[in-house]
Amino acid sequence: ADRYQFHDYYLVDDLFEDYHRMARQSVRDWVKAEVSPIIEDAAMRGKCPTHLFKGLAEVGAFGPSLPVEYGGGGMDEIAYGVIMQELERCDSGLRSMASVQGSLVMYPIYKYATEEIKQKYLPKLGSGDYIGCFGLTEPNAGSNPGGMLTNIVDDGDAYILNGAKMWITNSPIADLAVVWAKDEEGKVRGMVVDADSPGFSAPEIHGKWSLRASITGELVFDNVRVPKENVFPDIRGLRGPLSCLSKARYGIAWGAIGAALDCYDSALRYGLEREQFGKPIAGFQLQQKKLAEMITEITKAQLLAWRLGTLANRGEATPAQISMAKRNNVHMALEVAREARQIHGGMGITHEYPIMRHMMNLETVLTYEGTHDVHLLITGHDITGINAFG
Numbered sequence: 001a002d003r004y005q006f007h008d009y010y011l012v013d014d015l016f017e018d019y020h021r022m023a024r025q026s027v028r029d030w031v032k033a034e035v036s037p038i039i040e041d042a043a044m045r046g047k048c049p050t051h052l053f054k055g056l057a058e059v060g061a062f063g064p065s066l067p068v069e070y071g072g073g074g075m076d077e078i079a080y081g082v083i084m085q086e087l088e089r090c091d092s093g094l095r096s097m098a099s100v101q102g103s104l105v106m107y108p109i110y111k112y113a114t115e116e117i118k119q120k121y122l123p124k125l126g127s128g129d130y131i132g133c134f135g136l137t138e139p140n141a142g143s144n145p146g147g148m149l150t151n152i153v154d155d156g157d158a159y160i161l162n163g164a165k166m167w168i169t170n171s172p173i174a175d176l177a178v179v180w181a182k183d184e185e186g187k188v189r190g191m192v193v194d195a196d197s198p199g200f201s202a203p204e205i206h207g208k209w210s211l212r213a214s215i216t217g218e219l220v221f222d223n224v225r226v227p228k229e230n231v232f233p234d235i236r237g238l239r240g241p242l243s244c245l246s247k248a249r250y251g252i253a254w255g256a257i258g259a260a261l262d263c264y265d266s267a268l269r270y271g272l273e274r275e276q277f278g279k280p281i282a283g284f285q286l287q288q289k290k291l292a293e294m295i296t297e298i299t300k301a302q303l304l305a306w307r308l309g310t311l312a313n314r315g316e317a318t319p320a321q322i323s324m325a326k327r328n329n330v331h332m333a334l335e336v337a338r339e340a341r342q343i344h345g346g347m348g349i350t351h352e353y354p355i356m357r358h359m360m361n362l363e364t365v366l367t368y369e370g371t372h373d374v375h376l377l378i379t380g381h382d383i384t385g386i387n388a389f390g
């Protein structure tokens with residue numbers, strides 16, 4: 001029997017279609033065979049298992065809800081969600097590899113690039129032949145991307161790109177980057193930049209205690225020539241990058257539940273096996289409180305994600321609704337990981353169990369794609385109409 005089926009406390013699976021469950025199963029089987037055996041070691045060594053990009057493509061993890069003719073999976077938003085959940089059940093870094101490729105690279109190219117550029121890049125991104133990255137954050141512009149300094153200047157048949165990006169997932173191994181930069185009027189523009197362009201470099205950021213199986217770097221542009229056809233013609237301002245972030249945040253709202261489920265699963269089994277004072281520790285009220293709270297919060301998050309998915313399928317999920325789900329579900333997962341860590345006692349800090357890795361990963365997930373606090377301010381703005389950011 002599938003041990004995870006018992007963690008679907010409210011039978012949320014009944015709300016899914018058969019093809020959602022099938023998509024999830026094929027990802028689950030692949031993760032079990034190819035990733036689970038190596039993930040702890042990759043995270044310990046801080047090495048991104050780049051050979052997995054091809055497998056991620058094969059199980060349909062890149063752009064599950066994008067059209068097939070543009071390299072996607074042709075499925076709906078719930079399929080996208082359950083696939084992200086399955087990846088993050090293994091590791092948030094694994095899910096990040098897929099989120100960036102599908103939602104932050106393929107999606108903006110699909111949505112904003114010319115047909116010619118779509119045909120040039122999307123099939124190879126969908127098949128994992130190309131790896132992409134998304135450059136928005138800068139050393140001095142994180143939560144406030146409007147403060148970016150990276151810029152483009154018109155130079156006839158091309159733009160000249162200058163500036164630097166920071167904390168960019170996949171950048172050191174990327175073949176191309178979707179980059180956001182200000183034009184001469186100060187408007188944010190998006191563009192596809194080939195990594196082999198002269199003046200382009202992507203040094204790796206070392207020393208992370210989180211997302212250690214996912215590679216992170218900078219992007220440095222020193223007079224990089226970007227052909228004009230690579231610049232998205234019609235989109236101006238932060239609306240462009242924010243639409244991509246909505247897509248990715250939606251996937252994170254689902255994904256984080258996967259990390260929580262893995263921690264809960266491990267804590268429940270450990271609690272039933274480990275004996276102290278002559279009985280399983282799961283028999284003590286304090287430990288039952290932890291486990292009961294975990295499955296309650298997981299169940300609430302599953303329903304939130306499912307409802308968000310049905311709204312997204314109708315094209316009605318608002319950015320503020322996505323913010324609420326991202327914030328709630330990631331925070332929930334981090335709390336579950338912290339409680340699960342305690343249930344495992346000393347064993348909880350080792351790589352014998354996935355807990356500490358999930359916990360450290362989730363610290364990044366809490367911060368990237370809009371921090372925990374920023375998402376609260378988005379809800380605050382939405383319900384009061386008053387912007388408390390500036």
Ligand code: FAD
Nearest residue numbers: 134135136137142143167168169364368369371373374389
């Ligand atoms: P800051 O914006 O400096 O925030 C610091 C603290 O101040 C936070 O707690 C924040 O909530 C708080 N704060 C900020 N503004 C306000 C306010 N108005 N009111 C109250 N509190 C506020 N970016 C990309 O573009 N592409 C990527 O692929 C990518 N991958 C990443 C991978 C990793 C491993 C990490 C760690 C980050 C990644 N990021 C990426 C960047 C990420 O999105 C930023 O770290 C995030 O947006 C926060 O920006 P910051 O780190 O500059 O923090």
